Amino acid sequence: MSPIGLRRALKLHPPSGKKGDEPAGGRILIELENVGYSYGGGELLGDISVDLSPGSFHFLTGPSGSGKTTLLKLCYGALQASAGQVRGFGQDLRRLDRDQMALFRRRIGVVHQDCRFLDHLPLAENIALPLTVSGHDLSGQQENLGELMAWVGLTKRADALPPELSGGERQRAALARAVIMSPDVVLADEPTGNVDWEMSQRLLQLLIELNRMGKTILIATHDLGLIRAAKSQVQARVLRISNRRLQLAGADL
Template identity: 50%
Template sequence: MATIVQFENVGLRYGTGPETLSDVSFSLGAGSFYFLTGASGAGKTSLLKLLYLAQRPTRGMIRLFGEDAVTLPRARLPGFRRRIGVVFQDFRLVPHLSAADNVALPLRVSGVPESDVEAPVREMLAWVGLSDRAHARPATLSGGEQQRIAIARAVIGRPEMLVADEPTGNVDPAMAERLLHLFDSLNRLGTTVVVATHDLQLINRIAGAHMMRIEQGRLSDPTGSLRFPPRDA
């Protein structure tokens, strides 16, 4: 079983303040689906930033896709990041681009020929129920619609790992369940999915998903071993 993520004694400190994350250790088998839970300010977003390489740890070891991510040369970061889909809490859509062009961004950045962009973008917009909003600018979309565009953009490149920070926070319960089903479908195609959420009711809706809880910057580990196999193992 391949290990896609490995953290060992990872600590993160911003500036000279106290550690935001302390002694975080876990590993994820490729193809796993799990939820990261915890109170606001517990460190969920900081942990996700380490996962998608927006932040380097203050100490400890992180391996992603079998390589040391802490010492990874800066020139290799863009290629590594393209293997990770990210759904940000604040969406980060490009305001002057249409919904369709926002979704298409990862393909264009990766050098996909323009003739091969339209079909997957159309499929993704249908996937999130926004085919009729393809030409809309982000400012004209509701919060829930922006969230769905952000999700379509994150998954269009079929990433090896998807990291989502509160992805259902701006949608109604019916759409939240639909989005979880989309993540579930992506996971069953082999993508490792990590979803940070404060909504514990969501967790029971994905059969076989794992859960990690972070409290005051430390992972709660009642089993004594945060080693997660694929969900169907």
């Protein structure tokens, strides 16, 4: 699929933010400032400060249980920080009402670790579900939806039900669903955790293509090989969670 075709496919839904939603400086999309998160009376994350600027590419690494998924959830408002402040597109997430939070989340595409789908719906309808839920008429979007499915290599699986899909197909479908609203930011939680190396490279290339189109990418992963493969193609910042704190990883990765 050509970059032009992909750009056209990602215009399935116009940007849902308004000019007034942008930060005063205009350059930071999501910002965590001295953020902490406690669970069950214990601190899971503490004193976390990080910002995601337009067109940036980030990896988030650390051992299992270190809080990678928690940090991603803080970024898109699924969890509320116990301390500090999380800002999205210039807005304090604590101050957003339900409708404002829904608009905020439309600007963020999330590839979840468990890739849940509605098993009774064919794949194409599962991918288009964010459009359906947001009230858009799909009748005029079929060509663009087809372009998006071609981009992830799932054209021939459009009518397949989720239980019939392989692990790699599910991950690519999850990525297509995450970007169908043309988000500014894509957060991917261990997107290659359940696929082989060849498929992990294919998924990585799709994420790199999105970044080259200007999308901000944050990938949580424990796969250092994936990080090394990406750093030869894209300028990526590698963040590591260690002892509940966030550190900038060294050049030895």
